[in-house]
Amino acid sequence: MLAELRTQARNRVPPEVWDYYEAGSGDEITVGEAEESWRSYRLRPRVLNDVSVVDLSVDLLGTRVASPFLVAPMAFHALAHPDGECATVRGAGSAGSLAVLSTRSSRTIEDVVAAATGPWWFQAYLMRDRGLTEALVQRAAAAGATAIVLTVDTPYVGRKNKVGGVRFAVPDDVYLVNLAQHLLPGAVGRDSAEQDPSMTPDVIARLADVGGLPVLVKGVLRGDEAVRCLEAGAAGVIVSGHGGRQLDRVVPSALALPEVVQAVAGRAPVLADGGIRSGLDALVALALGASAVLVGRPVLWALAAGGADAVETVLRTLADDLRHVLAVAGGRSFGDLDPGMVVPRHG
Template sequence: MMKPVRVADYAELARAALPARVWDYLDGGSGAEWTLRDNRAAFERITLRTRVLTDVATCDSRTTVLGAALAAPIGVAPMAYHRLAHDDGERATAAAAGAHGMLFVVSMFASASYADIANAATGPLWTQLYWLRDRAALLDVVRRAEDAGISALVLTVDAPRIARRPRDLRNAFTVPADVRAVNLDAPVMATSHVAEDGTSAIERHSRERFDPSLTWAELAWLRERSALPLALKGILTAEDAELAVAHGVDAIVVSNHGGRQLDGVPAAVDALPEVADQVAGRVPVLVDGGVRTGADVLKAVALGASAVLVGRPVLWGLAHAGAEGAADVLAILREELAEAMALTGRPTLADIDRSVLAVPRPRTR
């Protein structure tokens, strides 16, 4: 079989390797999946302006975000249960990200311990959190992450509850008994392993365990208990970006949860300029959702992103060939970014600004 040459090549390989209900869980979105599709379509609407006769013999994609030195402005987005894709799970993902000097944001619901992930990692690690009703359980996760050397916290703020995802409802999706969120005690996760026709165990678990009363004021509680930098993931508006900065947040991730929360919100890359303009460089702004090529990374940087986070494609590579497959996905993105920088005449990240962007194509449905 010919080796995949584009990130998109890995999608069908992963689909063939995974049980249908697992593929639907990883691939699916909420509602009619309009936002899920638009995350990709939005990047395709953006075209690039090239500059020629520029010295691009060397293109330098290195950057630093919250003290993390990265070989490229690319990281792995937080996604639960990597062992659904491959038995080596997050350990393989950590090895893949580290091989390319990229960030890995570990999900609170990782299926490997923070210690095991850290042992496999050679690159920077952050961890994602959901705000649990049980604050002792939440703080326990933070302590485990700190003990493993995790260097930043990423609080997901767009999920006071998990949205209805039709594919999971049809499949009555339940986390298999042999795949566990091992950084949380078993009683906290019990509901996620209970099957019930016509429901999603993931959704039921969120209603039971996530605290929908979280407000800006509660962020101080977390800041008082951990000295790690805090990023908020799930910001889509200038208003919330300003509030985040006002409350001392260290970074923002522009995200619509990969099209898995409210269907009908803007594509993440469409929301990025509004947030980046409001923040005006006061804190780093990252973005996730729909990144499939190195040119997408360049577009996001041009619109104000310090880095992008890549989700599903990493799991596609993982499902197909473990750590090697995940590493290849990241390698393709890094190589394509260098190519896009050279062909637009932008040899460093500092050279990438909105002048590289042409007028977007009209939106179509």
Template structure:
């Protein structure tokens, strides 16, 4: 039977995926407190509905960095879609295109950014990690520009890879038939499979630059005209710095609870980031969105759009592009229902008065 919500997709994905891939996708770091906090915080927020508002037509459309979209639900960058589907990220891009969404493609993909661009008809952003060898990063930027990506998403919460204990136990690495799609030659070196060691952590800690500071954002701006979105901000202080350093967008994110343990839930961090950015950058949020009402809470508290990580992987694993498109359709329908029942006929009409924060 076709799943009717994200939880059912998750259950089916757990049955379909190889156990090591399932562990990699679902895990958070350490005791997974941050992972659970994202969900718990959404559950603690209640809605304050208004009635007798004309909701006979609901408009889900929004814009992100000037791009018109029929939905505020976007696809977060996640690595290694080849573990879920033989067509990998190309299949995800087809599903995103069918649903009219926007996809953020990860640096750590199994298909190349050019292949993803060829498969997609939807707008694309490219997620960037800064490698110790800046030339590797600059090459990715040039290729993303040429392939038609519309923005760069700089991930800033990964000075080191979080300790994901299932991956350590499983010796997680890419199986031999999968590759780092964006790299050739030496940089194609890939996370190996070794028992008792996360190959991904070894790879990331060796190649990614943990000495990164705000200078990296200035550097990136100096080499490209593409707008830059900073992903992984949780505080007012960093939101102000991001705006000062020219970020056009901020994704309030804790990497789906996979990095810092005992960090804040993203929905808890959102209000201070929105206030501090003061309109100087667009604000988006990811982490724990599993229902339309979760999206509605984030949009009401000032996010312009929200991004989905794992739900997209569940859709991809269960039914390829149709699964991705169906996951987005389900959440869009839930969001539309929630907007009707809180009395908000458009995304622009959503505001903090619809939300009661826990005391």
């Protein structure tokens, strides 16, 4: 199904938009390895368990969702579909999922909330004007976000050779609408809205205090960094290499996840993204200790191919696939999974 959606999406968006969505940093080594790394594990299934009823629901910081497949934060959904993020959240909610709205959304927080049919989180960058970040976090909290996702792996924008380096020329009718009302006219791209490369862990507690919401830190690939985030006030971490878009040759999430889970030691939820393309991929992540997984590019493919309905379909299809493989592996819920159920291919 995903291959068909990918083809449909590629045929429906301009070539430069396709390149922007698909591009990775540098030689795009990480982009390819992100998917392959999940497939490098092998399963050790359980048997003689009653799996006639399978429960995929998960509790994430007090929010119960029907499926562990979340929509990752991504910029400019309006490049894929006229309804942009509004269509994405409609589809996610209908599928019983949770969407993470990007700071770089092409639809306002308020418009997205009006379209939402399920829970959502807000993704934030720490910008040079920290007051701008805080204003967005407060705005998201007031609109009903239940958590903040702080992305920390982008002190500078990664170089993407496929799209001519660092910058992508966004069409005039697609822009950073959530930043516009906080900046002077014509200043949406000015320095104050750029990521702040001086970010340190103290910002985690600050944003939690400003928004009154739990903060998950996204972009963690090391156990010691995960602990550092928790000690600074993080309510959870997301193991992520930014889809291979920031720094090439970083360790894939599938290989980083066990170290992070071990370091966190059950003190907070650990989520993962990067290359998740099937129920089996998600099963591996959940067995390794992830509480949920985030899906990026496949959601954009679906959005481009068929709007909200296609987003719902792809998320439901992934969930159905996971329900099947979880049962065949001997699990009734994710509580039946443990790291001993998966081994490296050559382990």
